[in-house]
Amino acid sequence: MPELPEVETFARQLRAPLVGRTITGVAIKWPRHVATPSPREFAERIRGQRIETVTRRGKYLVLELSGDALLIHLKMSGDLTVVPAGSARDKHAHTIFHLNDGNEFRFSDTRKFGRVYLVCQPEEVTGKLGPEPLAAEFTAKELGQRLAAHSRALKPLLLDQTFLAGVGNIYADEALHMAGLHPLRKSDALRADEVKRLWRSIRRALNSGIRHNGASIDWVYRGGDFQNHFRVYGRQGEPCPACGTRIRRITVSQRGTHFCPHCQRKR
């Protein structure tokens, strides 16, 4: 479910209740949630480690512990909460970290696609990710160079985490609409001004999502209201906010893709 803005919101909100706490144990109710190491080693190694920082890289939540790093990927339906130990049980809370302050940090995941990783260095997991789109070092020039290195449609390229980290289906569609670019335009065929527009639009869309604490459009993610500000995502048949033309929905590499046929002409 979550993309960069939603994971960033989790990181910001979890810092206060998690940093400084020690993990006293973990209950693994769905062993396949544990990507690495084995569930048994995971539980043994994490016990007694203190949470030093809570940050984000792409769509991964990164918790630096006193010894290792704990990374969490929420995939489609993951949710994270900190609640007093023994609070009303959540049937989808498959991995539960017990904390030394009487709370538990729960990873709920209806669809069970999510994963947790316990590694010495975060880069073991995040090593192949592309640049952080909101980093100061990520320039329009770098985006242009990366676009020119491929001859692929913009939409699937934006979703490729090794191309750019953190952009998912919602923010890809929103950014392409802001930039006035058709999702099927080829990456190596953009003019310089179009590259600049795309760069600015990606950052605007993501920052806007963060400002609204992310988008809550299904029953899992809560708290954000960016869903009330979508320009095209999920709005097929409705008027484009810029020109009034009906928003269209097509399928591109197996993902619903929403765009304005007028503002985002093929060329």
Add this chain to the structure above:
DNA sequence: TAAAATGTTGGGTA
């Protein structure tokens, strides 16, 4: 009922 859902990955093909 069938289709889709904010995500990735691995396999096969050209």
Add this chain to the structure above:
DNA sequence: ATACCCAACATTTT
């Protein structure tokens, strides 16, 4: 090597 397509993962909702 690169690009593209599909299936798989598991569950809920429309």
